[in-house]
Amino acid sequence: MRATMAARGHGRRLAAALWLVVVAASAASARFVVEKNGVKVLSPRSLRGHHEASIDAKLATGCDPFGAASPFKSRSGRPVVLLVDRGGCYFALKTWNAQEAGAAAVLVADIVDEPLLTMDTPEEQTPDMAFLANITAPSALISKRFGDALRLAAADSSSSSSSSSEEVVIRLDWRESMPNPDSRVEYEFWTNSNDECGARCDEQQSFVSSFRGHAQLLEKSGFAAFTPHYITWFCPEEYLQTRQCEAQCINKGRYCAPDPEQEIGAGYDGKDVVLENLRQLCVHRVASARNVSWVWWDFVVDYRVRCSMKEEKYSRQCARDVVSSLGLPVEMVEECMGDPEADADNDVLRTEQIVQVGQGSRGDVTILPTLVINNVQYRGKLESTAVLKAICAGFKESTEPPVCLTQDLETDECLNNNGGCWRDDKTNITACKDTYRGRICECPVVDGVQYQGDGYMDCKAVGPGRCAVDNGGCWKGTRDGKTFSACAGSESLSGCSCPAGFKGDGLHCEDIDECGEKLACSCPSCSCKNTWGGYDCSCGSGLLYIKVEDTCVGKSTSAMGWLATALVLSCLVGSGIVGFAFYKYRLRRYMDSEVMAIMSQYMPLDSQTTENRPLREEAVQA
Structure with missing residues (x-):
């Protein structure tokens, strides 16, 4: 969003020009981490550089009405961003008044040099604060030094009579404050099962009901991983035996919640809230183990409808009925919850206390409700569309699900x-x-x-198959029932080349006139006729065209040539047969001689018997 900036300080309304770009920044020097954006000023030159701005927790900041009769306007016609001083009233009222006067966004300048903090809506909301739900203008808190510099630049711009003076144009892009490392967003919702805590509880119920569809769609499709969380407190050791601890805590003071009515002994106790928080955590655990983690949203919505504190139905039996109606095993949920009377840690609630404490750039969770997206606390309105936009900003570019690219969320x-x-x-x-x-x-x-x-x-x-899409961007033509293409297809992974019979760069090809250019069919007896993509060549009476030789020969000569060729081939085939038969004959004679030589070593053969018989006769006569 680009806009002209107006400043209101010490009774003055000023116009200015600057360019505001939001980038993600992480810094943690305390348990509570203020989510900040880097403000880059490109114009005027004297303010160029990076500055810090903390993000308003409810997109609300502002004080006295400015008067709707004279709405803010800029010389260029751009939307106006109002610069106001901190102090005097709630940030929310400042923003509402600025919005009513036509401002598109608000920058609140600190009045003392100190670290930035997170702006939040008032804890105690009275009937005259009904405007909180209608605030739509974004806002940010900036340092005193940066605010003073902007105010001076605005004063110089507004006091100049020249129409060409440097008007300050700003751009606010809150999406860049959200890390976007990959194609899946991990987010957490810190909430409470109590429905008697006033506007904050009503806000949470409304959000869960309206966001359920988006949450379940994102999780079922694998685009997001959601985890619910619940804040618990502990009872100091010196108060463990008091009535207050016994009414508000389980597991001997280890896990506590404030009394819903803020009156011990009246209505529901804090430990009732702790037990229901624990049950909802176990519903998510059991559902996750069954690969249906999104059922948590159904349980929370159904429980608040069927088991409301206001209707005095906030009970264990009502919760069991809701669990059963959603197809989850009641026994597994209660086994997960453990024994609330045991003097021992509860694994589920102990884990909640551990993750509640911030680490690194992530601060402690101290505000209810709190939404954490990609390990960064979300500072914005707890409303379905606003939260969906923040989640969509957490996807790596070009990996967003279709729901993030609808006209309601972004501009194509x-x-x-x-x-x-x-x-x-x-x-x-x-x-x-x-x-x-x-x-x-x-x-x-x-x-x-x-x-x-x-x-x-x-x-x-x-690559392969490229010719199937617009013929690979190459030339293609059809005429007289014949089609030619300059796309090489699987023979080449890229490039275009005109086919045989055509010339050109592959993107444009034209027929080659082989006859006119004497490229073929040029013998004295040849008659050439050009065709699209080729040519027809014929010879006179009694002649036959030989394309390889590009010549015409007599049909009789051709016939004699074929006869001689056949005769030569016949001779070669006959010689081959005779040679093969002689080879087989010689091989058999050789094998016979080898067999006889082997056998003679073991038995006398006929020839050997004849030769030895006289010797035997002489031996007998002797």
Whole structure:
């Protein structure tokens, strides 16, 4: 949001010009961490640099009515951001008065040099504060030094009579205060089962009821991981035996909650609230173990409808009925809760006390309700659309779920001049990708085909299958029932090349006139006729065209040539058969001789018997 800044201090209303950019910052020097944004001033030059601003806890800041008869206006017609001093009334009233006077946003300047703090709505809300629910203008607290500098710049700008004087233009982008590391957002909601704590309890009930649908959709789709939390206190050791501790605590003073009616012995006790908080934690644990963690939202909404304190139905039996109606095992929930009378730690509530204490850049949870998104405490209105916007800001760019890209949550920057990205008007394929934080220019993937390029001036289809999308951006033509393409398809991963019979750069191809350019069918007896993508060549009577030789030969000569070729082939085949038969004959003779040589070593053969017989006869006669 860009706007002209107006300043009100010491009875003056001033206009100024600055550019405000919000960036995430983390710093923790105490248990309570103030969520801050870095303010970068680009104009005027004297204020250029980074400054800190803390984010208002309820988007509310402001004091006396400015008068609707003369709403704030800037010379350029931009929306006005009001600069006011801290003090005199609630921040919320300052913002309401500024909003009523036409201001688009509010900056509250501190009046003393001190660390920034988080602005919050009044704890005690009276009927004359009904305007709190209607505040829509964003606001931030800035340091005294920065506020003084802005006030001086505003005074210089407004006192100049020149229309060309440097008007101060600011840009507020609260989305940048939310870390966005990956494609899943982790968020927590610190709440209370008590429905008798006034406006704060009503606010929590309204939020849970209205946000349930978004929460369950995000969690079922794997886009978000949600965890409920409940704040508990402990009873000091010296008060353990008092009636107050016994009425407000369980597990011998380890886990306590304030009395709902703030009157011990009247109505419900604090320990009733602790037990119900514990039950709701166990409902989430049991549901998570059954992979239906989003049932917690159904339980909380149903419990507040069916088991209200106001109707005196806030009881264990009512809670058991709600658990059973949602299909969760009552026994597992109560087993998770443990024994509230035991003089021992409760694992579930002990964990709550541990995570309530901040670590690193995350401060302690001290305000109810508190929403923590991506480990940063959310400072904004507890309203369904506002919280959804904050969660959407927690996704890594281009990984947001569809619900974050609806017209109610963000502006599609690709609709205006295609976001300045590349686009193929013929196929309506674009590199502009709308995200919650803006737009990115990135070559797309279409029907499994990857486009590559810078995304701004150029994107080209690459890889196998690229020819299936607009023919890979290459030339393609059809005529007389024949189709030719310059896309090489699977033969090449990129590039265009005109097919045979055409010439050009692949993006534009034209037919080659082989006949006119004497590229083929140029023999004396040839008759050439050009066709689209080729040519037809014929010869005179009695002649046959040989394309490889680009010549015409007589059909009889051709026939004799074929006969001679056939005769030669026949001779070669015959010679091969004879050679193979002779080879088989020689191989068999060789094998026979080898077998006989082996057998002769073990038994006499016929030839050997004949030779030895005379010797045996002579031996007998002797």
